[in-house]
Amino acid sequence: MTAPADLTPLAEAVECEFMHSYESQAPAPTYTDLGIATTRIGGGVALGMRNDPSGGYWSKALGFGTTEPFTVQVLDDVxxxxxxxxxxxxxxQLIPSVVPAGFEEVAAARGLTPGSTWIKLAARPEDVTAGRTRLRVGPVPTTEARRWADVLLTGFGMPTGGLTDMVAATVGRPAWRPCAAWDGGELVAGANLFLHGEAAALNAAATASGHRGLGAQSALITARARAAVEAGCRWLFAETGKPAPGQQNPSLNNLRRAGLVPLYERRNWVWRAAS
Incomplete structure (x- = not known):
């Protein structure tokens, strides 16, 4: 993959926008019931879900330091x-290049502790290696939006209900290209793609238990890469968790096998309010 000097700003920007879209564009009743709040700070986004049934996944801030300096004041504003x-x-979520010297002390004083690490990957969408499956793969029709959303949420260990409404609402929106895999007439796997200018982002990929190991996710990477090409995108991005030493992350394996290349690692800093 021949890449520009630094794809980091583009990679962070597209993730900011798809996370912001998921939450800020939730249907009005769901937005209220989940206690969603979003804002833009210091070139990044801060997303909150007061009544998050997943246990905290949807409250996150990211995208800092690529268009504006990441400072202690930005952190305090967040x-x-x-x-x-x-x-x-x-x-x-902070990329290593924007973390100021002495940040560990600043973080500790504000109740932040280092958490997991994510890996950001990229490829030109036309270079993605085709994945094969016996399952039928295609766009998600609006009639199956909720089933598709439930498969995604269940695959990530998140409860259905309000989150179903939020995720399903991306089906049919111009910037989104949701895809699914069917075993006969049953929708058994899903994934999403977000378009943002010359960038596209793979996200939200999961397969129902009992249908794993059939190549659904590799085929869904391929389908979304083709959708990115059709939309005129020059770069395809994804992120997934860094496995612990001696362990494997199947999502990372699928992405690398498809031709996506790691760009950088990003630390998750967990903040808890003082009790």
């Missing part, structure tokens, strides 16, 4: 946003 909206826990 934490003030969470306090203002009654959110007691959130994750601040």
């Amino acid at each position: 934490l003030d946003f969470y306090r203002e909206h009654g959110i007691g826990q959130a994750v601040i």
